[in-house]
Amino acid sequence: MIASLEARGYRNLAGELSLSIDPHLTVFHGLNGAGKTNLLDALHFGLTGASMRSGAIKNAIGFESDSARVEVEFSDKTGTMHKTLASLDRSGQRRNLVDGAAPTASVPLPRVALFHPDHLQTIKGPPAHRRALADQVAGSLSPSQTDLRARYGRTLAQRNAQLRRVRAGELPVTELEVWDSRLASEAAPLVASRRDAIEILAPHFREAAITLGLTEPGIAYKTRVGGDEESIRLRLAELRTEDPGRAYVMYGPHLDDLHVEAEGRPLKQFGSQGQQRAAVLALLLGERSALAGAGRESPILLLDDVMSELDPRRRELLIGAAVAGGQVVVTATDLSQVPSEGFAPTSTSYRVEAGRIDAGADSPPLAEAV
Amino acid sequence: MYAGPISRLIAELSRLPGIGQRTAQRLAFHILRSPEDQAFALADAIREVKEKVGLCEVCSNLSEGPRCQICTDERRDRSSICVVEEPADVIPIERTGEYRGLYHVLGGALSPIDGIDPEDLKIAELIGRVDEGGIEEVVLATNPTTTGEATAQHIADRLAGKTKVTRLASGLPVGADLEHADEVTIGKALAGRRSLSGD
Ligand SMILES: Nc1ncnc2c1ncn2[C@@H]1O[C@H](COP(=O)(O)OP(=O)(O)O)[C@@H](O)[C@H]1O
Ligand SMILES: [Mg+2]
Ligand SMILES: [Zn+2]
Numbered sequence: 001m002i003a004s005l006e007a008r009g010y011r012n013l014a015g016e017l018s019l020s021i022d023p024h025l026t027v028f029h030g031l032n033g034a035g036k037t038n039l040l041d042a043l044h045f046g047l048t049g050a051s052m053r054s055g056a057i058k059n060a061i062g063f064e065s066d067s068a069r070v071e072v073e074f075s076d077k078t079g080t081m082h083k084t085l086a087s088l089d090r091s092g093q094r095r096n097l098v099d100g101a102a103p104t105a106s107v108p109l110p111r112v113a114l115f116h117p118d119h120l121q122t123i124k125g126p127p128a129h130r131r132a133l134a135d136q137v138a139g140s141l142s143p144s145q146t147d148l149r150a151r152y153g154r155t156l157a158q159r160n161a162q163l164r165r166v167r168a169g170e171l172p173v174t175e176l177e178v179w180d181s182r183l184a185s186e187a188a189p190l191v192a193s194r195r196d197a198i199e200i201l202a203p204h205f206r207e208a209a210i211t212l213g214l215t216e217p218g219i220a221y222k223t224r225v226g227g228d229e230e231s232i233r234l235r236l237a238e239l240r241t242e243d244p245g246r247a248y249v250m251y252g253p254h255l256d257d258l259h260v261e262a263e264g265r266p267l268k269q270f271g272s273q274g275q276q277r278a279a280v281l282a283l284l285l286g287e288r289s290a291l292a293g294a295g296r297e298s299p300i301l302l303l304d305d306v307m308s309e310l311d312p313r314r315r316e317l318l319i320g321a322a323v324a325g326g327q328v329v330v331t332a333t334d335l336s337q338v339p340s341e342g343f344a345p346t347s348t349s350y351r352v353e354a355g356r357i358d359a360g361a362d363s364p365p366l367a368e369a370v
Numbered sequence: 371m372y373a374g375p376i377s378r379l380i381a382e383l384s385r386l387p388g389i390g391q392r393t394a395q396r397l398a399f400h401i402l403r404s405p406e407d408q409a410f411a412l413a414d415a416i417r418e419v420k421e422k423v424g425l426c427e428v429c430s431n432l433s434e435g436p437r438c439q440i441c442t443d444e445r446r447d448r449s450s451i452c453v454v455e456e457p458a459d460v461i462p463i464e465r466t467g468e469y470r471g472l473y474h475v476l477g478g479a480l481s482p483i484d485g486i487d488p489e490d491l492k493i494a495e496l497i498g499r500v501d502e503g504g505i506e507e508v509v510l511a512t513n514p515t516t517t518g519e520a521t522a523q524h525i526a527d528r529l530a531g532k533t534k535v536t537r538l539a540s541g542l543p544v545g546a547d548l549e550h551a552d553e554v555t556i557g558k559a560l561a562g563r564r565s566l567s568g569d
Contacts, residue, residue, distance in 0.1 A: 154516040161482035
């Protein structure tokens with residue numbers, strides 16, 4: 001659970017900013033360009049060492065600053081408090097510390113789940129986005145599976161490098177055997193982990209999607225890779241000897257996809273913008289509730305710029321479901337867009353203006369030192 | 371920026387793995403300030419290692435003579451060969467005290483991306499040793515990485531039918547290098563090795 005955020009020199013955030021994060025719902029509201037997204041980004045940077053915006057990390061240093069520094073205080077499962085520190089300066093020096101030392105597995109950092117309008121790509125974009133989602137869910141449900149994707153990717157890159165040399169006539173086709181065999185050994189657990197993860201996620205996704213107004217929502221894992229390691233190995237051997245051409249290269253979990261649908265039709269082709277948004281939110285909420293079901297800590301959910309796109313009823317349903325799943329931080333141009341009374345046990349809102357927290361308004365105790 | 375000899379030293383140091391420009395500068399100034407005998411001892415040690423240490427003609431491990439200490443040690447079990455990627459990988463296995471056989475250092479791992487083929491590694495030499503006879507087990511202790519696994523597989527295929535081939539059990543953290551694993555873990559991995567092909 002995240003307790004507080006401190007930032008200095010991060011993007012447009014002014015002065016020494018320090019604020020508490022509500023155990024349930026925190027709202028940043030203010031005009032466009034005030035710094036609401038930058039506050040979410042500061043949290044993201046403090047917890048992951050990376051900005052949620054694309055581009056060079058140095059761009060996160062405030063225009064007027066030489067360095068940026070973010071600290072996030074959080075409690076672990078036992079309630080013990082810890083503090084992260086992430087910093088960077090213009091010379092490229094970066095530091096990521098937990099309790100003043102290098103991060104270790106003994107103090108796992110709280111995870112972050114983020115909604116940003118760009119994330120509609122998860123539904124609309126090419127399959128790579130959805131494979132990444134499947135692997136991320138698999139990794140969060142079972143951390144030991146986090147590197148399966150990278151291992152498969154490295155093996156595939158080696159196999160394809162070998163294939164190029166075979167095609168160039170530098171090597172006989174038999175020189176592919178070892179790499180295909182390795183590829184099969186890496187593909188089988190990857191396919192299994194995706195299948196298991198999506199199977200676990202599906203009912204949670206469906207429930208969240210229905211809450212957000214989708215009809216007959218569904219998610220399914222689509223792969224052409226069936227069976228165990230040995231059958232994958234045999235299939236690769238067949239393709240390799242028949243014709244090491246297109247079909248051969250097009251076989252493997254690197255071509256998997258997820259089908260996300262409503263009303264029996266894929267949202268990628270037929271979903272409205274609003275339905276696609278609901279599906280992305282349902283994926284985030286579904287993953288959190290799947291994690292909770294597996295007894296794992298729920299990631300903090302950062303919802304950027306989503307409220308203005310929803311009707312009042314959907315806002316209530318979203319906030320209700322989000323808060324039920326764990327800690328939430330939301331941005332909105334207008335506080336009234338975020339239902340809190342009756343939807344969250346506690347909530348804290350901050351009015352953001354020109355990179356500062358406006359102390360005069362609705363904010364509870366906060367320290368904005370000089 | 372600096373006088374000739376200093377910038378030369380910085381340039382040489384920054385060629386070492388893991389040493390960037392900044393660290394190279396720090397080391398160079400440290401050497402400059404250190405007592406003469408210490409600095410010369412470092413220079414001599416570098417010269418000596420290049421002049422005296424070569425590769426063992428049998429196992430390709432580091433050696434001061436034509437044959438390394440392990441290959442010449444009468445007490446070692448000559449019926450088993452443990453195959454590793456680099457000389458540095460021998461040390462952690464020795465430290466476990468679990469293994470009493472001989473070694474074979476490949477000098478790397480297969481990697482099509484880097485153009486490293488079987489001929490670039492000491493694989494033919496390994497097969498030659500097995501073909502000479504008397505080898506009852508070959509333990510493949512290449513790293514559990516993409517390239518290490520492929521190398522193990524390639525060797526297992528080529529040794530099939532010649533001798534028993536085993537692979538270190540996966541007690542090693544996935545992707546971890548042998549060089550950085552601890553003794554208990556490697557010890558367990560040795561004890562739990564699995565067969566890749568019968569004899
Ligand atoms: N490195 C930086 N230093 C100073 N200001 C920045 C930096 N990066 C972005 N900004 C400014 O932050 C403002 C946008 O803040 P943002 O958090 O996206 O606003 P919003 O409240 O609409 O979410 C822009 O005016 C932008 O110029
Ligand atoms: Mg914004
Ligand atoms: Zn030797």
